[in-house]
Amino acid sequence: MWPVTLDSERMVVRELADSDAPAVHKWAGDRDTVRWVPLGPLDHPGTAQYVAQLVIQAQRVPRLGYTLAIERRSDHALLGTVSIEIDSFEHKRAELGYILRRDAWGQGYATEAAGLIRDFAFSQLGVYRLWAVCDPDNPASSAVLRKIGMRLEGVMRGDLLVGGERRDSLLHAMVVTDAGDPDPYL
Numbered sequence: 652m653w654p655v656t657l658d659s660e661r662m663v664v665r666e667l668a669d670s671d672a673p674a675v676h677k678w679a680g681d682r683d684t685v686r687w688v689p690l691g692p693l694d695h696p697g698t699a700q701y702v703a704q705l706v707i708q709a710q711r712v713p714r715l716g717y718t719l720a721i722e723r724r725s726d727h728a729l730l731g732t733v734s735i736e737i738d739s740f741e742h743k744r745a746e747l748g749y750i751l752r753r754d755a756w757g758q759g760y761a762t763e764a765a766g767l768i769r770d771f772a773f774s775q776l777g778v779y780r781l782w783a784v785c786d787p788d789n790p791a792s793s794a795v796l797r798k799i800g801m802r803l804e805g806v807m808r809g810d811l812l813v814g815g816e817r818r819d820s821l822l823h824a825m826v827v828t829d830a831g832d833p834d835p836y837l
């Protein structure tokens with residue numbers, strides 16, 4: 652499906668364009684922001700290449716990856732990206748991710764964007780199971796996942812090599828029928 656546009660009161664979540672590269676560099680080039688994400692930090696040409704790849708990926712048929720720009724409605728500033736990656740059409744399963752530039756943190760933007768793309772995944776893409784991982788030392792990300800209705804399913808030990816260090820991942824997920832259900836394990 653292309654192009655995708657998702658709307659809420661404060662933001663428009665839309666397809667990336669090559670011309671977004673300088674704005675994307677605000678987070679893709681920031682060491683602290685990409686600390687727990689398998690990305691960069693990238694230099695300017697690296698960011699341009701990264702955005703170009705995402706633009707190409709968006710045109711693939713069938714489309715697996717939806718990395719969308721989070722644009723603030725009030726000033727059209729690019730705050731970050733939110734993504735869905737279909738990892739199995741057969742099982743109707745997709746991974747959720749997000750990254751925001753540092754000066755946009757703590758204002759509920761990630762939760763709002765993740766909620767929009769969760770609804771898109773379930774209602775438009777026919778996803779049944781939506782999952783996400785985050786680092787145990789990234790409590791803001793865990794909070795976002797819980798706030799959009801995901802449950803903590805477990806710890807994936809030694810899941811990632813980040814900067815040469817083995818890191819565990821916290822696996823969170825929800826299925827389409829979870830909407831409105833309280834977590835029975837909390």
Ligand SMILES: CC(C)(COP(=O)(O)OP(=O)(O)OC[C@H]1O[C@@H](n2cnc3c(N)ncnc32)[C@H](O)[C@@H]1OP(=O)(O)O)[C@@H](O)C(=O)NCCC(=O)NCCS
Nearest residue numbers: 684749750751756757758759760761762785790791792794
């Ligand atoms: C993780 C990230 C996306 C959060 O974005 P955000 O827009 O600040 O998130 P929100 O404001 O929607 O929600 C953050 C929640 O985390 C909570 N939080 C923040 N820091 C926290 C901490 N140290 N401990 C516990 N909770 C924390 C906030 O209180 C908020 O919850 P609340 O609204 O119930 O108070 C953002 O920090 C980011 O882009 N980080 C770098 C990239 C990254 O880590 N991406 C995720 C990879 S899994």
